Amino acid sequence: MDEQAETLARAIGARVKLERTLRGWTLDQLAEHAAVSRRMVVNVEQGSVNPSVGTLLRLSDALGVGLPALVEPPAPRAAKVTRAGEGAALWTGAHGGRGVLVAGTEPPDVVELWDWTLGPGDRHESEAHSAGTRELLQVLEGTVTVESGGAEHILRAGDALTFFGDTDHAYVNPGDLPARFALCVYEPGVGQGHRTEDPDA
Numbered sequence: 001m002d003e004q005a006e007t008l009a010r011a012i013g014a015r016v017k018l019e020r021t022l023r024g025w026t027l028d029q030l031a032e033h034a035a036v037s038r039r040m041v042v043n044v045e046q047g048s049v050n051p052s053v054g055t056l057l058r059l060s061d062a063l064g065v066g067l068p069a070l071v072e073p074p075a076p077r078a079a080k081v082t083r084a085g086e087g088a089a090l091w092t093g094a095h096g097g098r099g100v101l102v103a104g105t106e107p108p109d110v111v112e113l114w115d116w117t118l119g120p121g122d123r124h125e126s127e128a129h130s131a132g133t134r135e136l137l138q139v140l141e142g143t144v145t146v147e148s149g150g151a152e153h154i155l156r157a158g159d160a161l162t163f164f165g166d167t168d169h170a171y172v173n174p175g176d177l178p179a180r181f182a183l184c185v186y187e188p189g190v191g192q193g194h195r196t197e198d199p200d201a
Helices: 003-022 025-036 038-046 053-063
Strands: 088-092 097-102 110-118 123-126 134-141 143-148 150-154 160-164 169-172 179-187
Touching: 003 025, 003 088, 025 038, 025 053, 038 088, 053 097, 053 160, 110 169, 134 143, 134 150, 134 169, 143 160, 143 179, 150 160, 169 179
Parallel strands: none
Antiparallel strands: 088 097, 097 110, 110 179, 123 169, 134 160, 134 179, 143 150, 143 169
């Protein structure tokens, strides 16, 4: 990890540990609630890994805080400015792509604003988010293919797409030039147990 990624990983780890201890949960309890391994929880809290977006979503939802809260310190109720280059880079592609979380709201209805770049040939696969999640995407540069619900949507600069993010989906750059898009994710009812697969659990 580079220095910026290490700083972010440590900040995420500290926030996860804080939220877990505030709830009086053991490492095993958080692992169970988030459906991740105990080893992953330990590594995240120690800041020794750069966890996937999917893992961070599971942890944030289990803790009931929303993904944006894990990547920035708690703030008083006020306007918050994120300057250019200050967003949390939570994904890096093999061909130069980056997924940067630039802004977000608090639970229970979380809205995330992302700035995505996909290098030529980059592909980001996202596991299904919680029930009712919606995604709104607009291509700013290049061409982006969005795979969702068994369909492929080819989008060029200026095109926009709204789709449900509660199924597996992927963003792909099939072209020879970099592509960039803005992504807004709306996830309702964070922390209300809607990730539980067994309704009797």
